[in-house]
Amino acid sequence: MRVLGVDPGLTRCGIGVVEQVPGRKPVFVAAGVVRTPMNGAHEQRLLAIEQGITQAVEFYQPDAIAVERAFAQQNLHSVAGTIQAAGIAMLVAARLGIPVTLHTPTEVKAAVTGSGRADKAQIGAMVVRILGLTEAPKPADAADAVALALCHLWRGGATSKYALLEATMKRQQQQGKVAK
Amino acid sequence: MRVLGVDPGLTRCGIGVVEQVPGRKPVFVAAGVVRTPMNGAHEQRLLAIEQGITQAVEFYQPDAIAVERAFAQQNLHSVAGTIQAAGIAMLVAARLGIPVTLHTPTEVKAAVTGSGRADKAQIGAMVVRILGLTEAPKPADAADAVALALCHLWRGGATSKYALLEATMKRQQQQGKVAK
Numbered sequence: 591m592r593v594l595g596v597d598p599g600l601t602r603c604g605i606g607v608v609e610q611v612p613g614r615k616p617v618f619v620a621a622g623v624v625r626t627p628m629n630g631a632h633e634q635r636l637l638a639i640e641q642g643i644t645q646a647v648e649f650y651q652p653d654a655i656a657v658e659r660a661f662a663q664q665n666l667h668s669v670a671g672t673i674q675a676a677g678i679a680m681l682v683a684a685r686l687g688i689p690v691t692l693h694t695p696t697e698v699k700a701a702v703t704g705s706g707r708a709d710k711a712q713i714g715a716m717v718v719r720i721l722g723l724t725e726a727p728k729p730a731d732a733a734d735a736v737a738l739a740l741c742h743l744w745r746g747g748a749t750s751k752y753a754l755l756e757a758t759m760k761r762q763q764q765q766g767k768v769a770k
Numbered sequence: 771m772r773v774l775g776v777d778p779g780l781t782r783c784g785i786g787v788v789e790q791v792p793g794r795k796p797v798f799v800a801a802g803v804v805r806t807p808m809n810g811a812h813e814q815r816l817l818a819i820e821q822g823i824t825q826a827v828e829f830y831q832p833d834a835i836a837v838e839r840a841f842a843q844q845n846l847h848s849v850a851g852t853i854q855a856a857g858i859a860m861l862v863a864a865r866l867g868i869p870v871t872l873h874t875p876t877e878v879k880a881a882v883t884g885s886g887r888a889d890k891a892q893i894g895a896m897v898v899r900i901l902g903l904t905e906a907p908k909p910a911d912a913a914d915a916v917a918l919a920l921c922h923l924w925r926g927g928a929t930s931k932y933a934l935l936e937a938t939m940k941r942q943q944q945q946g947k948v949a950k
Contacts, residue, residue, distance in 0.1 A: 633860035633870050640861055654894075658848075670853050677854030678861065680813035681820055689812050 592761065594652035595738030596643060596679040598660060600671030601628055603639050603679075606727065606736030607650045610743050620650060621727035621736050632671075635696050639675050643682045653761065655683040656742035658734070659692040663707065683768065693741050698734070701741035713737050773800065774832035775919030776859040777911045778840060781808055782818050783859075784917030785802065787830045788905065790923050796900065800830060801907035801916050812851075812899060819855050823862045826845030828882050832940065835863040837923035838914070839872040878914070881921035893917050 591611075591728045597604030603626075606618035616677065624642030647666035657679045660672045676692075683690035696706040702716045714726030714733045720740060771791075777784030781884040783806075787799035804822030807814035827835065837859045840852045856872075877910035882896045894906030894913045901922060907913045 631864075633864035636857055636861045637864040640865075673850050673853050674857030675814055677850075677857055681816045681858065684811075684813035684817040685820075719802075 591654065591743065592650065592652045593654050593656055593739040594647060594650055595656045595659050595736040596676070596734040597738060598672050598675035598679055599731060600632075600639065600675055602729060602731045602734035603642065603675050604698065604729075604731030605643070606732060606734075606742065607646075607652060607712075607738050608721065608736060608739040616740060617673060618721040618723060618736070620646075622646075623678055623729060624628075624730050625673040635671075636678060640678045640682060640722045642685075643679050644686075647682060647686055647688065652688060654742060655679065655688050655690040656738050657683075657690060657692050658698065658738055659694045691742060691760055693745065695740060698738050698741040701744050702737045702749075710734070712763045713730060747758065771834065771923065772830065773830045773834050773836055773919040773922045774827060774830055775836045775915040775917070775922065776856070776916040777838050777839075777850050778855035778920060779911060780806060780812075780815055780819065780857055782909060782911045783822065783855050784909075784911030784913075784915035785823070785826045786834060786912060786914075786919050787826075788901065788916060788919040788923065789830060795902075796920060796923055797874070798901040798903060798916070801912040802826075803909060803911050813850075816854060816944060820858045820862060822861050827862060827866055827868065828853075829943075832868060834922060835859065835864075835870040835873050836870050836918050837870060838878065838918055839884075840875045871922060873925065877925065878918050878921040881924050882917045913938055 592607065592609040595606045605624065606621040609614045609619050610616040624639055627640045649723055657676050659729050660669055660676050673729040680690050699708040699745050700706040700711065703712050710730045714730065717723070718726050772787065775786045781883050783804040785804065786801040788796045789799050790796040804819055806818045837867040840849055840856050860870050867881070879888040879893065880886040884891050890910045894910065897903070897913050897916050898906050907916055
């Protein structure tokens with residue numbers, strides 16, 4: 591099962607992809623960010639976010655998309671872009687027919703580090719350890735998106751071993767078709 | 771100059787279209803709502819909003835799009851869908867290359883009724899009077915979207931008579947091409 595995580599943001603929208611075959615450890619596939627210029631027109635930035643997420647989803651062909659749920663910790667003006675980026679990620683998932691799930695930051699932290707109050711450095715360190723990387727994906731938004739994808743594997747997809755097996759078989763069949 | 775107004779919402783997204791030729795009164799073109807089921811999946815509702823707005827914009831071919839700016843008057847959970855619908859309207863505008871502007875509810879009320887604290891009934895009544903209709907567009911979200919389009923004509927487009935003239939000439943040229 592391959593999961594694409596989206597850490598939504600207007601300036602930096604993190605994207606992380608991980609894959610897990612039943613009974614094996616999760617494997618790192620990719621991580622990066624879609625950047626938009628802070629002085630750009632808001633609508634052009636939203637369009638760039640949509641195009642970046644769409645390209646990543648079409649390229650990595652995930653079985654599921656996980657999006658971080660935005661909260662009103664800041665004032666609404668600063669969080670509006672984040673909420674809209676999250677909405678665009680959900681929109682892209684619906685358009686491409688890929689199941690999408692939201693996870694809260696606390697759920698992601700707890701899933702990856704065991705503590706709902708872990709900081710960015712702790713999340714990055716655990717992502718490195720779990721996936722056997724040499725260093726954490728950068729910037730932090732990319733590492734957060736990878737942590738989100740891992741959270742989804744453990745909370746949703748991979749806790750249901752049947753769903754994981756089914757997604758893996760489907761992927762192998764598709765890859766078989768491509769190979770022929 | 772033809773303006774398409776969007777009163778963003780997840781359950782009912784109002785759309786109103788008005789047109790004005792320089793020196794003439796604004797003319798009503800169309801009003802309606804994009805509805806999505808309250809028990810639908812959030813991502814499917816966002817997709818339906820996007821498709822509905824895109825269809826309206828492609829059909830009515832506005833020169834400008836005006837979107838009501840959402841505010842944190844309610845809690846963030848209930849306003850998140852509205853903020854995302856507004857983002858989708860901006861996204862559609864950017865994708866189709868149509869200029870998009872935000873107006874606050876207070877600006878819309880003041881432009882149409884003369885008072886920033888007018889209620890829905892007063893807005894509906896003024897929309898009827900300004901456009902010479904027999905009754906207000908229904909539901910209220912459709913009337914609000916028409917008011918927003920009128921606000922845009924007066925605040926943005928039509929206060930710049932040159933922009934209004936230019937858009938009208940462009941439209942007449944296009945219609946001329948279609949007629950040939």
